[in-house]
Amino acid sequence: MEPIKKTSIIGQRVPKPDGPDKATGRTIYINDMVLPMMLYGKILHAGRPHARIKSIDVSRAEALPGVHVVLTADDIPELRFGVNHDNVPLKGGKVRCVRDEVAAVAAESEEICDQALALIEVDYEDLPGLFDPAEALLEGAPAVHDEKPDNKSLAYQFDHGDLDAAEAESDVILDHVFNVHYVAHCCMGTGCVLADFNPSGKLTIYSQTQYPYNFKMDLAPALGIHPGDIRVIQPPVGGAFGSKLDVYPFEPICALLAKAARRPVKLMFSREEEFVNAPTRQPVRINLRLGAKADGTLTFREADCLLNNGAYTSWGPTTPSVMMRTFTSHYRVPTVKCRFQSAYTNNPYAGSFRGYGNVQATYATAIQMDMLAEKLGMNLLELSLKNAQKSGEVSPQGSRLDDLAFIECLEVAAQKTDFLARTDANAEARQKPGRIKRGIGLASSIHNAGGARIHKSDGCGTILKLDDFARCTVITGASEIGQGFDAVLCQIISEELGIPVADITMKNDDSAIGPWDVGVHASRTTFIAGNSAQRAARAAREQILDAASKRVNATVDNLDLRQGWVVQVHNDEPLIKLDKLLRDMHFQKEPELVMTTDYYEPSSEPEDRHHVGDISAAYSHAVHVAEVEVDTETGEVKVTKVTSVQDVGRVINELGLEAQIEGGIVMGLGYALSEELRIVEGQVTNPSFRDYKVPTAPEIPELDLHFIETDCKTGPMGAKGIAELPTIVIAPAVANAVYNAIGIRFMDPPLTPEKVARALWDQQSDKAAMS
Amino acid sequence: MSINIDIEFTLNGRRVQANVPADMSALALLRDKLGMTGTKLACGEGECGACTILMDGESVNACLMYAVDCQGRDILTIEGLRTEEVLHDIQQAFVDHGAIQCGFCTPGMILQTKYLLDSHSSMTPDDLKRGLESNVCRCTGYKKIFDAISDVATDKA
Numbered sequence: 001m002e003p004i005k006k007t008s009i010i011g012q013r014v015p016k017p018d019g020p021d022k023a024t025g026r027t028i029y030i031n032d033m034v035l036p037m038m039l040y041g042k043i044l045h046a047g048r049p050h051a052r053i054k055s056i057d058v059s060r061a062e063a064l065p066g067v068h069v070v071l072t073a074d075d076i077p078e079l080r081f082g083v084n085h086d087n088v089p090l091k092g093g094k095v096r097c098v099r100d101e102v103a104a105v106a107a108e109s110e111e112i113c114d115q116a117l118a119l120i121e122v123d124y125e126d127l128p129g130l131f132d133p134a135e136a137l138l139e140g141a142p143a144v145h146d147e148k149p150d151n152k153s154l155a156y157q158f159d160h161g162d163l164d165a166a167e168a169e170s171d172v173i174l175d176h177v178f179n180v181h182y183v184a185h186c187c188m189g190t191g192c193v194l195a196d197f198n199p200s201g202k203l204t205i206y207s208q209t210q211y212p213y214n215f216k217m218d219l220a221p222a223l224g225i226h227p228g229d230i231r232v233i234q235p236p237v238g239g240a241f242g243s244k245l246d247v248y249p250f251e252p253i254c255a256l257l258a259k260a261a262r263r264p265v266k267l268m269f270s271r272e273e274e275f276v277n278a279p280t281r282q283p284v285r286i287n288l289r290l291g292a293k294a295d296g297t298l299t300f301r302e303a304d305c306l307l308n309n310g311a312y313t314s315w316g317p318t319t320p321s322v323m324m325r326t327f328t329s330h331y332r333v334p335t336v337k338c339r340f341q342s343a344y345t346n347n348p349y350a351g352s353f354r355g356y357g358n359v360q361a362t363y364a365t366a367i368q369m370d371m372l373a374e375k376l377g378m379n380l381l382e383l384s385l386k387n388a389q390k391s392g393e394v395s396p397q398g399s400r401l402d403d404l405a406f407i408e409c410l411e412v413a414a415q416k417t418d419f420l421a422r423t424d425a426n427a428e429a430r431q432k433p434g435r436i437k438r439g440i441g442l443a444s445s446i447h448n449a450g451g452a453r454i455h456k457s458d459g460c461g462t463i464l465k466l467d468d469f470a471r472c473t474v475i476t477g478a479s480e481i482g483q484g485f486d487a488v489l490c491q492i493i494s495e496e497l498g499i500p501v502a503d504i505t506m507k508n509d510d511s512a513i514g515p516w517d518v519g520v521h522a523s524r525t526t527f528i529a530g531n532s533a534q535r536a537a538r539a540a541r542e543q544i545l546d547a548a549s550k551r552v553n554a555t556v557d558n559l560d561l562r563q564g565w566v567v568q569v570h571n572d573e574p575l576i577k578l579d580k581l582l583r584d585m586h587f588q589k590e591p592e593l594v595m596t597t598d599y600y601e602p603s604s605e606p607e608d609r610h611h612v613g614d615i616s617a618a619y620s621h622a623v624h625v626a627e628v629e630v631d632t633e634t635g636e637v638k639v640t641k642v643t644s645v646q647d648v649g650r651v652i653n654e655l656g657l658e659a660q661i662e663g664g665i666v667m668g669l670g671y672a673l674s675e676e677l678r679i680v681e682g683q684v685t686n687p688s689f690r691d692y693k694v695p696t697a698p699e700i701p702e703l704d705l706h707f708i709e710t711d712c713k714t715g716p717m718g719a720k721g722i723a724e725l726p727t728i729v730i731a732p733a734v735a736n737a738v739y740n741a742i743g744i745r746f747m748d749p750p751l752t753p754e755k756v757a758r759a760l761w762d763q764q765s766d767k768a769a770m771s
Numbered sequence: 772m773s774i775n776i777d778i779e780f781t782l783n784g785r786r787v788q789a790n791v792p793a794d795m796s797a798l799a800l801l802r803d804k805l806g807m808t809g810t811k812l813a814c815g816e817g818e819c820g821a822c823t824i825l826m827d828g829e830s831v832n833a834c835l836m837y838a839v840d841c842q843g844r845d846i847l848t849i850e851g852l853r854t855e856e857v858l859h860d861i862q863q864a865f866v867d868h869g870a871i872q873c874g875f876c877t878p879g880m881i882l883q884t885k886y887l888l889d890s891h892s893s894m895t896p897d898d899l900k901r902g903l904e905s906n907v908c909r910c911t912g913y914k915k916i917f918d919a920i921s922d923v924a925t926d927k928a
Contacts, residue, residue, distance in 0.1 A: 019866035020858060022874030023881060025809015025849035032808035186909050188813045188821060188875035238813070238875030239909050271814040482873030482910050655869040659915050663872065666912030689818035689907065697903035700913045 003572035004562045009494050010717050013655035014487045014501055018236070018480075030192045030206055030235040031268060038194070039068055041257045041267035042113035043250060044103040044120055045277065046095035049131070049346040049682025050144075051124040053093060053102065060119040061105060066112040069260040070120070072103045076256055081222035081247055084153060084313035086145060089222050089252040095124070096144055096311035097348050098682055099277045101249045106257040106265045129682050133285075133308040133343035144311055144344035153309040153342040156320040158611045160328065160396035161335030166300035170291030172375055178286040178364040179748040182677040183670070185281075185353055186694050189238020190274040191248075195255040196264040202229045203255055208237045210244045210479055211519025212511045214455065222252035223259075232511040240481040241667070242352040243279055245521055246314045250277070275687030279351025280677055282316035283308050284323070286364045296376055296383045300335035301365075303327045307342035309349065316350025317342035319357030321454070324611060326361035329395035329446050329619075331369070331387040336396050346682045352521065354667065355728045358447055363749065366443035366732035370739065379423065380442055380736075381414045398612040399619055403720075405647040405708040406444070406621040412706055413442060413623040413645040426740045437630045439741025442623065443733035449649065449720035450617030450712070451602050452522035459601040460529040461515025462536040466544075466594040468586055470499055470564055470579035474536070475507045477517025478529030483723060484656035485525045489533050491652055492716060496537035497544075498561030499578065515599065523721030526652065527618065530716035532600035539596040547585050547592060548576060603714060617714045622646040622725035624665070626733040627701075630741045635757025637673055637738055641702040642730065649712035649720030657722060662703050664726025670695045672731035676750050780841040782807070783851025791838040798822045800838035801848060809849035809878045813907075820906030823879035823886075824848050830886035830905075849878035852885065860923050861885055868919035872910035880906050884920050894924065 021027045058070045073092025081087055091100045105116040130136050130144060136151040143149045167173065194206035203225065209215040212232040220227040237244070254267040269277060285306045291299040303324075309317050320340035328336045353359070373380040388406040395401060414420060422440045430437055451458040463475040474493055480486050490501040508514055517529065545556045548566040552559075552575045560567045565574040566581060585592040602617035627641040642665055651657055674693040678685045686692045711718035735746050744759045773792040780787060782805065791800055798815075801807040801824070813821035815834045822833040825847040852859045858866065861884050871877050880903070887894065887902040894902065899920060900913075908916065 013869070015866050015869060016871060018874070019871045020862070022871050022877050023849075023858060023862035023865050024853055025807070025878045027874060028808065029811075029875065031812065032802070186907075188811070188819070188873065188907065188909055190813065237873065238811070239873040241909070271816070271819075484869075484872065655915075659869045659872060659911055662912035662914040663910045664912070666914075667909070688816060689814050690816070694907055694909065695912075696907060697900040697913045697917075698897075700900065700917075703912070703914055 001574045004565055004567050004574050005572050006560065006562060009491050009501070011651045011654060014491055014653050015655065016484055016487050017490060017501070018486060027236050029189055029238055030194065030208055031189050031238065033194055033206060033235060033266065035194065035196065035264045038264040038266055039106045039108060039261055040110045040113050041104060041106045041254050041265045042110065042117055043101050043253060044117045045098065046100035046102055047098055048095065048124060048126060049097055049129040050127040051095050052127060053095065054123040054125055056103060057121040058103060061116040064112065064116050064119060066108040067105055067116045069106040069257050070103060070116065071256055071260060077224060079222050079224050081218060081252070082313055083246070083315060083318060087249065087312040089249050089256060097346050098684065099348050101253060104253045104257055106261045129346040131345050131347055131682055133306050133345055136343040136345050144346060148344060151344040153313055153344050154317045155342065156324060156338070156340040158324050158328065158336065158338040158397065161300070163300055163302065163335055163337050166291055166335035169293065170299045171294040172292050172372065174290045174368055174372055174375065176288055176368060176747060178288060180284050180286070180360045180363050181749060182280045182283050182679055183675045184275055184677045184692060185241045185243040185278065187239035187241065187243060190271055191250060191269040191278055193251050193254045194264060194266040195258040197259045197262070201225065202231070204231045204233060205255060206233045206235055207251065208240060208244045209234065210240050210481060210521060212479065213477065213516045214519065215247065216511065218247045219252060222247060223255055234479060234509040237481055241354045242356060242521060245352045245519060248279065271689065272687045275677065275692065276348070276684045279314050279316065280348065281353040282319045282350035282360065284360045286360070288364045288368055290368050290372055292372055292376065294376065296378050296386045298331055298333050298387050301327055301333045302337045303339070305340045307340065308347055309342040309344045310347040311344065312349050314349055315352040319360065322357030323361035325397060325399065326358050326365055326445065328397045329399050330362065330365045332389050332393065333396065347679055348684065354664070355724045356522070358445060358724065358728045359671065359731070362443070362445040362728050363732050366445065367735055367745065370441070370736045379420055381410060381420060384410050384444060398614050399616070400614045401619050403618065403710040403712045404621065405710045408708050409621050409623040409645045409647055410444065412708065413625050413643055416704065416706065417625040417643050419625055423740055430741065430743055435632055437632055437741040439628045439630065439737040439739065440625060441733045441736025441740055442625050443729050443736060444621060444623040445725060445728045446619055446621050447725050447728060448522055448616035449527065449620035449722070450714055451524040451528045451604060453604040453606050453615045455518050457601060458518055458528065458604055459599055460517040460532045461599045462532040462597065463515055464536040464540055464596050466540060466582055468579065468583050470503065470582055472497065472499060472504045473507055474504060474533060475514055476529050476533060477515045478508060478525045479520040480508060481520055483520065483525065483660060484653065485529065487653050487656050488526050488530060492530055492534050493537045496534060496541050499564055523724045526719055527715055527721045528600060528602060530719065532598050534716045535600055536596045536598035539598065540594050543594055544581065548581055551584070552576065618649065618712050618720050620647045620649070620720045620725065622729045624729040624733040626730065626737040628734060628737040628741055630738060630756065632742065632760055635753035635755070635760060637751050637756060639669060639701040639734060641704065643704045644726065645706040645708060646722060646725055647708045647710050647720065648722050649715045650709050650718030651707055652717055652719050657707065658705055660723045661705055661726045664723060665703060665730050666695050666700060668727040668730035669734070671749060672734040673750050674752060776839050778839055778842040780843060781845045783848060793839060795838040796834055797836040797838050797841055798833035800841065801833060807848045807850055811875055811878060813875065820879045820883060821876050823882045823906065825882055825886055828889060830883050847882070849882060852881065860926065864919040864923045868915050868922060870911060870915040870919040876906060876908040880908065880916060888924060
């Protein structure tokens, strides 16, 4: 036998294992599923923001051939669910937003469902609507929920240091208002659920959920059943991006239809329904104050934020928990005061969305840093470097910032783009005539990169087994929604067990089989589930090497697993084929199968009641430099190049890493430039891809990615979580670049051509008035 | 009640016959009647390209087309692209270049790519980007898709 040298698959470009099935149309997404006996479900939404239901007549719908069940609030007990326990599956008495579900049907086809919905007669008495959160908080405002007469939903506050003293020692104080907007996730697969009750009252729910284990806990109250009687199956989904981290009414409604029909029911949104009824990103009005000394040292930050809660409470109004981390740790800020209030209105409501609060907060903090630099006559790089944290610092909220590379990210980004010289050149060119103005802008942020402890556990479990042919099955609690954890998991196992990626199968779509996991969110899956998988693989490796050492004349220390062989380390000599060894272990008098389990709990801690706690096992920074061309006649902003420098801990899968960062940046470009779910008096006025503009191929800039490897002590193979920072950082980088190009600040994204052109006209008329 | 019509056409190289309602979309025929679920429904109004199929070599949105208009046509869906054991070059390039994440846009994106490559002897990067404007991807940021297509286009040249 030839010697087998040690090689590593970590850092390689490994394609996603599910790629061939997806490329050939073989993957059966939840939207494609059909079960025997299956019926279709549809919901009648209110379509009006605030009204009293005077009566509902479903008799004609029930009489339609092919209709099996029609449900209204009268048919089911009023069971509450949701973050604030303020939602019910079907609404009776009053509707509070356009989404409100007033009736649902199950029938033999979607067409019959549509006909049935058209036959349901609802007599409404429209009520005045409340759409502005500031108005909702005024004395005497009508109550959206009778039991919440002041319309106050969630509130958060945080104080650190003496604000008066910090203000007194400040040479400069900035005070700005930012308004960040509603955007939609636009998953390519629209909302879909399939529910099936067995005769014992146990529910199997095929769901797009990103958090299958706690999903059971959150869904059960809406159905009045025990969470243990729910089995969650997760078929492949067409994207999620945070939109499936809560229970939304269509899910319990589908289950209720299935229960009443005693048949499986599938309920799928049309694209228009998806735009109107799926959660959005949380809009926020951020009043941000920032103090600094003349030399640029930050003295304090104060944030006063008002959130439009909409009619019900999903995760959107909890985004302050993350915004607060940005306000307290985006740069070294010694004194911080934060206030957040969410107010009920008759608008649709927001959930979680990639970047979760940090997208909103960083839009404000990163633009305000650019404004501070200008005010102080410093360049942004110098100001940023002066206030960038170094490893070992602890933030006001207790984030222990280890293995950081903030300074390196800033320096590399500036150097790769010749940032300083080009900033000055563009600012000078701004004064000269010319239709196209060029700009360059820099932004940074910090985000949790080792999970986020918002539940009692932030852990993940793994069950690993090797069969008689050295094929490995890994059952992980972690969910795969397209992000590429499947490849990362296989690489980690491959590295530890010396078997090819192709011999590893991931199983993670059934809550009856998988061990617990929080869910795919908070950039946590590679870090948390990767750590758990590595530990399970290491346990298997130890068991195998121990068995091997007994069969060959070698100590465990001198053995390694490489390319399907047990290899002697000192001379790379292959000793036993792994599959042969596994069979020997299995078929002996005292059989020994290789089956290991692990539950990994990161070292993070929950916040205390003052919002202090080291909530993540790692933190990371990214710096983006955006280059833009602004057409001063049309207002069109064209992003020509984005340079991204991100602390990734360590590269595990270079291909997947690039793909996540590129996709995240482009999603953030949509947020910056074109995407806005326009909600006028509670109505969504652009519920189609025609009127809601997501980025398409021609708009994609040159993307220049750089990875800083800090070799995170707590991460799997040294890796950190990476997937949200790209979406967080890009929008303020674009806004700062637009300022560099035309000298106008945009505190209210998106920077649409209409908005930019109008601002340019105003700028011209101001100039004309001055002269 | 709508009228039903008998049609006959070529689907992925085989003759098929179907009796379809006059108002049925080609997408519904393919997905619901013929089991070709690789062609995706994502918007239903011709804005996203997830239902892209090739009809006599031209790329069309199956959601905007009537099933009866398949009559006499040669239809290619994603399921018919692979004619051998191995993946078609475009499929392989999408896999190798990481151009697939959730994969919901992938069948349409791959067929649009085939259309672009088959109908143009050469394409600049800008031509290619314009040619893909009809197809929305929410995961990849398109960069890996460009990489995959450039790879196939280079091999072809």
